[in-house]
Amino acid sequence: MTAEITEVSATLAERPLGTPPPDDILLEVRDLQTYFHVMDGTVKAVDGVSFSVPRGGTVGLVGESACGKSVTALTIMRLLDIPPAEVVGGEIWFDGREILAIPEDEMRAIRGMDMAMIFQEPLTSLNPVFTVGDQISEQVKVHLHVSKKEALDRSIESVRLVGIPNPEQRVKQYPHEMSGGMRQRVMIAMALSCEPKLLIADEPTTALDVTIQAQILELLKTVQQRTQSALMLITHDLGVVAEMVDQTVVMYAGQIVEEGTVEEVLTRPTDPYTMGLIESLPSVTKRGGRLSAIKGVVPSPFNLPPGCRFAPRCPYAWDACGASVPDLVRSGAPGQRARCLLHTSAGAARRRELFGTIADPHAHASVAE
């Protein structure tokens, strides 16, 4: 018992519910559980997720489809439709306040002002019947209570800041008159118009071409550094997360399976899912050879496996894995944690058994090549 307790990291400590986090932490999500009630049953979209974003810091939420990363962001912004969704448990602390319990009008004051979100598909996230300038100005007017002229000036400034030339003309255009990259810049301008403390970007470049993606990522990095806002980036692309964030959290089937600095997680992963994900990336060094693939499919949310949710697909699984869901335990560098029994004392024997057969581990690198 004692062994397990001391294995819990002190860096992302589990603070008791009800107490606010220290002042340098802007956003703290504690044991969040968001479920969806649908005809076929209950989907545990987010099932016990905890992480924090320091002021001015950058955190990436990485995972594939249906892992719960987007639902986490929507829960933080409180943009979910409450039936069928239900926040079953947990707390979200933002800027010293717990925001899951506050009334909607207070939340509206926060949304757009202190916390802003950039969505994946700018064409559907921008209103097609309003000009770009109108949409940015609307946000500014609601939150900053300035005159129409001043709001327009601020809009033009925001548009200029994101690198769109001729902003005075551009603000009079409609979204469909712009290209995808331009629209995404407009979304960023809109999100930044009130100088939020936290920027949530949900797959901001997935729908864009790779050269445009490079533009947008550079823009986002620059802008985030200049405005010192915190960034929470949601993506499935490991390359994007490597470039943009300092801390990262890997999600699978509604739970966090690994967390740590981005360097630790991507170069020395400790959870079998993360390892599998990194390993399966095709690259020039694997030419001609079989790719390492994670076998099987993501479990159906209605039929989650008992115990570790990744166990049916895990090449290292053994009987104990099916018994109960493992906790996040310290797995490597300080601050790095993984949800895998192999890092507990219970898994020591299995670890010896598995990795005793492979020679010098430092001959293998994960993403370095």
Add this chain to the structure above:
Amino acid sequence: MSQEPQPMKPLVGPTPADLESGVAVGANIDAQPPETAAAKALRREEAGADYEVALESLNQWQLAWRKFKHHRLALIGLGVLVVLAVVAIIGPMIWPFEFSTIPQPDQIVYQGRPPSLAHPFGETGGLQRDVLNLVINGARTSLIIGFASMAIGVVIGTIVGSLAGFAGGVLDNVLMRTVDVFLSLPLLFLILVASRFFGNGNVVLIIAIFAFFSWMGISRLVRSLFLSIREREFVEAARAVGVRDRRIIFRHILPNAISPIVVSASLLVAANIIAEAFVSFLGFGVNPIYPTWGNILSNSLTFIPLGNWWWPFFPGLMIILTVLAVNFIGDGLRDALDPRTRA
């Protein structure tokens, strides 16, 4: 005792399963012997082929029924319609309309009798008929006209729409201009005139006339469905394997167009039932010696000032109920047949 967790070695190189199957990660694919049983098994594992399909395996129609069942109003509508249909079919057999019976003079109350135990819907004035009998017999005619004209209209509309949507070009243009012409005609007037002069009170002809004037909406709908489904990738895929046009129309496009057509058809039934009531009410419809809900209403007109509320009330109620039921079913169908939602 607490220990420093050992850093876990990254997953590179063959796992125990790989070593067993002889198909290893990183190993040269071209140099491997093809299709050993172990290789096949590994491929199946990768595909997750053996995992239990967690949810019930339901085909499209079972899924649709399940979604439909969740629509309380639609279920009620379906129930009502089923009852009506049974009554309309069996009723006249059990209790036929005897238009040649004339009541005894001492039975006649001029303005009819209100509902009572013997006559639950009351009796009419004039010929002293049982209103319930009239309504039951009228149901058959009204429902047949409503559904049959819908069926024929849908068939015509689908044929026209498919031709226009699939062929495109000149044929599309010609057909759609024809539809435009039809839609610009004063339909009600033409129905009335046609019903009187060509219909001559004959039910079959009335059905034909209604169908003739109600196919246009369906044809536009079907045309636009064809245009959009034709561009979908699975149609292109079928072409890519060499499937001919005819099969594409009947096995690919039409089955995927059925949902909106069905919904539209249900609304058409409602419209036609009301149209029939209206036309019969005006005396232009079915031969007035046979009851239909519409002409029951028209016969009752002069007796309403006499306080005879039950004579027009019950057939009117039936019309409302039927149309409501059909509309609710249409709503339920629209949700049930939406391919995007499972629940």
Add this chain to the structure above:
Amino acid sequence: MTDDTSIPAAPGPAGAPAMPEAARSPEMDEPAATAALAADWRDQAADLPGAGGPEAEIATAAPAIDDGAVLLRVTGLKKHFPVVGGLLRRQVATVYAVDGVDFEIRKGDVFSLVGESGCGKTTLGRTVLRLTEPTAGEIVFEGVDVMALSDNQLRRLRSKMQIVFQDPFGSLNPRMPVSDIIGEGLLAQGMSNRKERDKRVEDALEAVGLRRDYTRRYPHEFSGGQRQRIGVARALALEPSFIVLDEPVSALDVSIQSQVLNLLMDLRRDFDLTYLFISHNLSVIQYLSDRVGVMYLGQLVEVGDVETLYREPRHPYTVALLSAIPNPDPRDRRRRLVLKGDVPSPVNPPSGCHFHTRCWLREQLGNPAECVAVEPELREITPGHRAKCHFAEQVSAAKATEFARQQPAVIVAEALPA
């Protein structure tokens, strides 16, 4: 023979050059495990009929392909879409989706087409099969002039040239069971015997890793990766020799992508296939192609074998594409070369070199006049490597790095002045 060569460092058809040292797979530094594997394969290979010869030969032999034979040759291929408008519905503009493309694919190769949206690669894939009728050009497949074929002959040709689509959800008819989806191609090709068709369908399902008894199921019962496998089975059932793969893994999760890529490579080996692989994902292309063609605004701007193209690209656009790939290694903090502006519309391609409005090399060279005035030719720079740039010889890593370093922090969303 040392253990190192029992798993050859040079994959692909025999005779391909060995990979440079730095790029060799880590497995090769592991004598113990690889020797065990090699031993397994030797044992298994010995059981194969017709096997024999020294172990090195079995291990290094590629499948018997005549890699000199050209399977598909495309010359001057064009596909222009008219834009109609106005009251009289006349043609007011043209979309130059594919504007003069030449390339050839050798039997057994994987030829990849890479490019961003609007470059025409998807249209090109469809045009090569005549799924979309080309506006002009010549397509020669296995010696047959595809453009000259009648409808019936073309239909028969479909059994040899197939396609797998990108969208696993849209490319399968939701109202049709799997048996029909896979089997109707066989039916269209004349296989009227039901039993025979069913067997072929089941064989195809098994070949892609799904169960034979899945034939009665409907597409919505499968996951994305499994549906994509059904799409592959559909193409495979006809026993083609050439398959166009239109972004086959782009719509799938990363962990599923590698499964399907493994499948595609296995099938290529087992069924002697040749692929035209269309993608925007440069890492995937780098992993599985033999030759690569880079497309921009309907034209091929660079063609070559994959190693040379990645090591020494000769077109500024290729350099920018390669630089733009986000690298999953967080320790790589190099400054990327970011292009200015957006991709121009294929309705109105820029004059001269289509790329000149975003070209970093042109900016670095001080805006030479040829770039705007004269369209460059797709000319051979080194044997087997062609590039469509007036200054292809001046493209180098040094110049690119220099340019990247000098870029401003916020890249303006505007094209370069003419």
